[in-house]
Amino acid sequence: MEFTFSAERLLIQTNFAPIVSVLVLIAFIKTNRSFTDRINRNFLIACTASILLTASDNMRFISARLAEPTIYRYISAGFGYTFRSVILYLLMCISGRHQKHRNKIYSIPLILCILFSVISIFPFGRGIVFSFSDQNKFIRGPLGFLPHIVCYFYAFFIIFYSIKNYRYNKFETLIVIITEFFAIIAMLMENRFKFDFVLSQILIYSIIFYYFFILTQTYKRDTLTHLLNRRCFYLEINHRLKNPMVMLSMDLNNLKVFNDTQGHAAGDRALITVTDAMRKHFSKFGQLYRTGGDEFMAVFLKIDLQTAEELVKEFQNELSQTEYQVACGLAQYTPGDNIDKIITMSDERMYSNKTKIKNEKNL
Numbered sequence: 001m002e003f004t005f006s007a008e009r010l011l012i013q014t015n016f017a018p019i020v021s022v023l024v025l026i027a028f029i030k031t032n033r034s035f036t037d038r039i040n041r042n043f044l045i046a047c048t049a050s051i052l053l054t055a056s057d058n059m060r061f062i063s064a065r066l067a068e069p070t071i072y073r074y075i076s077a078g079f080g081y082t083f084r085s086v087i088l089y090l091l092m093c094i095s096g097r098h099q100k101h102r103n104k105i106y107s108i109p110l111i112l113c114i115l116f117s118v119i120s121i122f123p124f125g126r127g128i129v130f131s132f133s134d135q136n137k138f139i140r141g142p143l144g145f146l147p148h149i150v151c152y153f154y155a156f157f158i159i160f161y162s163i164k165n166y167r168y169n170k171f172e173t174l175i176v177i178i179t180e181f182f183a184i185i186a187m188l189m190e191n192r193f194k195f196d197f198v199l200s201q202i203l204i205y206s207i208i209f210y211y212f213f214i215l216t217q218t219y220k221r222d223t224l225t226h227l228l229n230r231r232c233f234y235l236e237i238n239h240r241l242k243n244p245m246v247m248l249s250m251d252l253n254n255l256k257v258f259n260d261t262q263g264h265a266a267g268d269r270a271l272i273t274v275t276d277a278m279r280k281h282f283s284k285f286g287q288l289y290r291t292g293g294d295e296f297m298a299v300f301l302k303i304d305l306q307t308a309e310e311l312v313k314e315f316q317n318e319l320s321q322t323e324y325q326v327a328c329g330l331a332q333y334t335p336g337d338n339i340d341k342i343i344t345m346s347d348e349r350m351y352s353n354k355t356k357i358k359n360e361k362n363l
Contacts, residue, residue, distance in 0.1 A: 007065075011058055014197050018204045019054060022047050025208050034218050039097060043211055046090040050204045053083035057200050069132035071121075077130050077138075078121040081147035085113045087203050088154035091210065095161040095176060098168065098226075106157065113150040116143050151187065155180050167279055168226040175213050179206040222290040224268060225275040233289040233297050237339055240301065245333040246286075246308045247342055248298040249350040250278070253325040253357060255294040270324050281315040296326075297343075305332045327354035 026047045029040055060076035063069075089110045119125030120141065129146060131139045162176035183206060186199040220232050228236075237245070252274055259267040271294075278288055278296065285307075286300035300308050312328045319326055329350030333342045 007062065011061065015054055015058065018201045019051065021208055022050055022204050025211060029211070032215075034215055039094060039214075042090045042093050043207065046087050046094075046207050049083045049086045049090070050200065050207060053080060053087065053200045053203065054197070056080045056083065057197050061196050064136065066136055068134060069136045073132055073136065074121045074126070078117045081117040081129070082114050084199065084203070085110050085147060085150045085154070087207070088151050088158070091206070092154045092157045092161065094210065094214075095158045095165070095172075098165055099161070109150045109153055113147050116146060148187070148191075152184075155183065167283070169217055169221070172213065172217070175209070179209065225271055225290050227275060227288050227290040227296070229289065230291040233291055233299070236287065236289075237299060240299070241339060242335050243301060244335065246300040246303065246305055247331045247333060247346040248282070248286075248300065248308060248312065249329045249331075249343070249346040250296040250298070251327045251350055251354060252294040252296075253327060253354065273322065274319065274324050274326050277315060277318055281311050281318070285311065305330060325357055327351070327357055329353055 026044060029043055029047070033040075035043075056076045056079040059072050060080060063073035063076055066073070089107070092106070116125075116129050120127070120129040120131070127139070127141045129141050129143045131141060133139055158176055159180055162173045166173050179202075183199070183202050186195075186202040189195040190199050220228055222229055237247075252270060255267055255270060258270050275288070275290070275296070278298070282288060282298050282300075285303050286298050289297045289299075291297050303311075308330055312330065316326065316328065327350050329346045329348065329352065331342045331346035331349065333339060
């Protein structure tokens, strides 16, 4: 059976895989409760907006090929500008999920973009952002670059927040920068060379990849401190057995006392304070893990035992200015050693340091 080219066939071929992918993601989000309601809601709205953006792109593709402009041409343009901005705004909110305070002023550009884009659909507002000639040619209005500026504005903050998240996860920054790079290329391809559907598909796949990247990190990291968990610790060291390593065992003293006497909020503050200090002193030289309630490990690949001892001394000296104390024990691993014995050795030295700290406190 011989098939001939048609616009309908092209649209189905182009949109089938992205739409199915985003619908599967919606079903996955609805049945998965690994994130907070706010993050799940942002992802669901972004998915919905991406479907609507694809629909408006299809409408634009068809209406742009007519001899004269119709209301569908205006609707596709106005909604296209709107949904792109909405998606990027939501991705910005997701990338800024670790921020304690959300600045509502960041929603103002989105509101303005939606307002002027929608107004431009109606006869009384045509020409503000866009309009079309009698020959159906696009005409940019005095605010014609507003949607693009808003999109670049949110793209900047997505990258900005991902860089701030570097302290929690350096790979998120890399993932975000790659997706933003290709999203910007897609914008240029669409605006300069009139490629259809490229940007909407990049946004769909960015939403999907970002969701599953964060999901994988959720199962790998402790929710309070954002450090990698015990499972990741053992997976990592088993991959590094051919490399020399310095193992550092750490234990936060008196966590149970903080929880029992001052409440769990005080215990959480203690954990966050000491992990911030750990990041400050150790993260440049190795990887940190929370392996238990008050237990932590660090694996150093770039430094020797003597340098690690100096870092531990600086770390404990800083904590001595606070009400918190962390016992530490170091052990050197050389390829061929029994890794379990090295970890046990670092634990034993940590417990010895714990006893020493308690004895000094009682003097």
